[in-house]
Amino acid sequence: MGTIVITKPNCNVASIPYLLVIVVGAITFLVYYSGLTGPFVFDDGPNLVENKDLHISTLSRQELTTAMTTTVKAGSLNRPVSYLTFALNYYFFGDKPFSFKVFNVLIHVLIGLSLFVLTRLLLRAHRFARKSGPTKDQIEWVALTVSTLWLLHPLGLTSVLYIVQRMTSLSALFTILSLVCYLLVRLRLIAGRKLSPTYILGCFTFALLALFSKENAALIPYYILLIEICVLKFKTKSVPVRILLISLCSISIIPILGLLFQFDAVVDWLTHRYNLRPFTLSERLLTETRVMWIYIKLIFMPRLSELGLYQDDIPISTNLFTPLTTLGSILGLISLLVSTLILKNKAPIYSFGILFFLVGHSIESSIIPLEIAHEHRNYLPMFGLLLIIGYYSVHPRVLSIYKTANVLGLLVLLSMYTAITAQRVSQWANEGELAFSLAQHHPKSARSNYEAGRILTGMIEASLEDPVSHQRYYPLASEFFSLANKADRSSPSGLFGMLYLNSILGIPIKTNTLNELKTRLSEHPILPATANTFTSIHRCWVEERCVIDPHILAELFRTALTNELISANSRASLYNELAITELWLGKTKLALSLFEKAVDTAPGKPQLWFNFIQILISTGKTEQAESHLHHVKLQFSDPNSLQRIAHLENQLISR
Numbered sequence: 289m290g291t292i293v294i295t296k297p298n299c300n301v302a303s304i305p306y307l308l309v310i311v312v313g314a315i316t317f318l319v320y321y322s323g324l325t326g327p328f329v330f331d332d333g334p335n336l337v338e339n340k341d342l343h344i345s346t347l348s349r350q351e352l353t354t355a356m357t358t359t360v361k362a363g364s365l366n367r368p369v370s371y372l373t374f375a376l377n378y379y380f381f382g383d384k385p386f387s388f389k390v391f392n393v394l395i396h397v398l399i400g401l402s403l404f405v406l407t408r409l410l411l412r413a414h415r416f417a418r419k420s421g422p423t424k425d426q427i428e429w430v431a432l433t434v435s436t437l438w439l440l441h442p443l444g445l446t447s448v449l450y451i452v453q454r455m456t457s458l459s460a461l462f463t464i465l466s467l468v469c470y471l472l473v474r475l476r477l478i479a480g481r482k483l484s485p486t487y488i489l490g491c492f493t494f495a496l497l498a499l500f501s502k503e504n505a506a507l508i509p510y511y512i513l514l515i516e517i518c519v520l521k522f523k524t525k526s527v528p529v530r531i532l533l534i535s536l537c538s539i540s541i542i543p544i545l546g547l548l549f550q551f552d553a554v555v556d557w558l559t560h561r562y563n564l565r566p567f568t569l570s571e572r573l574l575t576e577t578r579v580m581w582i583y584i585k586l587i588f589m590p591r592l593s594e595l596g597l598y599q600d601d602i603p604i605s606t607n608l609f610t611p612l613t614t615l616g617s618i619l620g621l622i623s624l625l626v627s628t629l630i631l632k633n634k635a636p637i638y639s640f641g642i643l644f645f646l647v648g649h650s651i652e653s654s655i656i657p658l659e660i661a662h663e664h665r666n667y668l669p670m671f672g673l674l675l676i677i678g679y680y681s682v683h684p685r686v687l688s689i690y691k692t693a694n695v696l697g698l699l700v701l702l703s704m705y706t707a708i709t710a711q712r713v714s715q716w717a718n719e720g721e722l723a724f725s726l727a728q729h730h731p732k733s734a735r736s737n738y739e740a741g742r743i744l745t746g747m748i749e750a751s752l753e754d755p756v757s758h759q760r761y762y763p764l765a766s767e768f769f770s771l772a773n774k775a776d777r778s779s780p781s782g783l784f785g786m787l788y789l790n791s792i793l794g795i796p797i798k799t800n801t802l803n804e805l806k807t808r809l810s811e812h813p814i815l816p817a818t819a820n821t822f823t824s825i826h827r828c829w830v831e832e833r834c835v836i837d838p839h840i841l842a843e844l845f846r847t848a849l850t851n852e853l854i855s856a857n858s859r860a861s862l863y864n865e866l867a868i869t870e871l872w873l874g875k876t877k878l879a880l881s882l883f884e885k886a887v888d889t890a891p892g893k894p895q896l897w898f899n900f901i902q903i904l905i906s907t908g909k910t911e912q913a914e915s916h917l918h919h920v921k922l923q924f925s926d927p928n929s930l931q932r933i934a935h936l937e938n939q940l941i942s943r
């Protein structure tokens with residue numbers, strides 16, 4: 289009779305982190321699932337919903353090129369990779385936000401997995417370079433901890449459910465993959481092996497994809513420099529390779545030299561851009577020192593009431609002592625930087641993490657005249673601070689003393705992150721709940737209050753035959769618009785909200801409200817958001833959904849056009865809408881001159897040309913119409929434009 293041998297199953301404990309990170313990715317998708325039914329928000333409208341260039345019907349080269357080079361500009365490079373993904377999303381799955389958000393979550397999960405790989409390689413490089421540090425198994429658990437904290441952190445939500453921020457997430461994904469390829473090259477060099485052309489090509493290819501997804505990828509050379517300075521110290525077994533590495537890292541100096549050589553042009557650009565902002569360059573820099581600490585607090589100890597789509601309720605720092613926290617924030621950042629220098633050799637991961645966070649904010653939180661704060665700016669930079677948490681939580685010296693406390697602390701932190709993220713996701717599942725929660729948590733935010741008023745106005749507009757709903761919602765909508773008006777004395781949004789609300793109900797606008805609106809339009813910068821609001825009200829009037837005296841509407845347009853602090857595109861839009869209004873008032877000659885000013889101001893916007901040519905045809909000026917139509921045919925070749933051109937040509941033939 290044979291002997292039965294019982295063996296233990298072969299269970300490789302080291303493989304557990306690999307399996308768990310996949311499980312965490314699945315959990316992340318489940319946490320975000322309820323938010324997939326949420327709406328388009330904020331900049332999703334002009335960039336995606338109203339951007340006809342992305343609404344492709346075929347996969348022809350022409351349509352894909354049109355989508356990638358869309359006239360709705362985003363950033364200095366126009367982000368063609370991001371726009372291409374939006375166009376493909378639209379082509380395969382339609383225009384509903386659900387599919388866009390599904391792919392955003394998948395990208396988010398893929399980034400989490402990539403961060404797991406990046407953390408492993410970074411810590412392996414750290415161990416090889418210093419012959420000390422966490423063991424191989426500990427490295428895997430650190431990588432799992434960091435990627436898990438990052439995936440479920442509530443600050444990551446706006447880069448996922450705020451659809452247009454796919455630009456941020458794609459850039460982050462390709463940046464991480466570029467750094468992964470770089471570390472793979474370096475680890476081969478440390479081991480004395482040959483260079484891998486595949487990894488080198490991957491490093492540059494992913495860097496380019498990242499750059500054309502969003503310009504933040506210009507920081508990749510600086511991230512590489514941090515890896516070399518803090519972790520690898522340019523170590524290699526070959527002197528020529530060491531020289532090559534130093535040369536490669538010197539690439540990071542090129543953008544700085546470029547800015548210095550173009551100093552006058554940069555100053556002119558900054559001056560022009562800051563004229564359109566309610567703060568100066570110095571005020572922004574002072575304020576950003578406080579914003580950095582707000583971000584740090586939200587990363588380590590996020591609170592639901594402090595998170596939000598809009599962060600426009602942060603007071604501007606006008607000097608070192610107003611508010612008082614400004615000077616303390618500056619000194620705190622200086623101390624943080626000094627600590628990275630002091631601890632660079634003793635605690636390189638700490639130094640790397642802090643510097644990674646600060647470098648990650650060096651574009652959007654420095655001199656560039658962007659808005660003061662947004663959560664999505666932390667999407668990749670927060671990896672640096674979460675790396676510190678993960679690394680020192682399982683550091684051998686720390687574990688030998690605080691093992692139980694560390695494990696419990698990590699579990700509590702992860703539970704807090706997950707719970708807050710889940711709460712936020714549920715709010716983002718419904719447009720109304722999102723708007724009202726933002727207004728509740730940010731009562732001094734002009735945008736949050738305006739959005740709440742806008743939602744209520746939409747509810748009134750959807751039930752115009754029900755006077756009970758008017759009585760219920762009108763006071764609330766008016767109150768939110770009033771709060772928006774008080775929160776930002778330079779923005780006309782709250783006043784425009786009242787104008788729209790009253791107009792759909794046929795209630796005359798108060799004289800003092802109208803006068804205050806004119807004052808703001810003439811004295812404060814006309815931002816693109818203001819021009820978009822003008823467009824919404826004008827469309828409402830054209831479609832006869834709003835009762836507005838066209839003379840008052842025309843007066844508001846003319847007031848805004850006297851303002852020199854307005855971009856060319858916004859000015860062209862106002863010229864176009866004023867022309868339509870004047871045409872309705874019977875001032876044909878004036879309307880034609882305004883249409884001409886519109887196309888002269890923004891010649892790259894085809895819709896302005898089509899409006900102008902249409903009016904020329906309607907008024908019998910066929911020779912001018914033919915001349916302009918010939919110009920348009922040479923300038924615009926996208927499918928939407930070609931369709932409109934054919935329609936106008938048929939009108940000319942029928943004449």
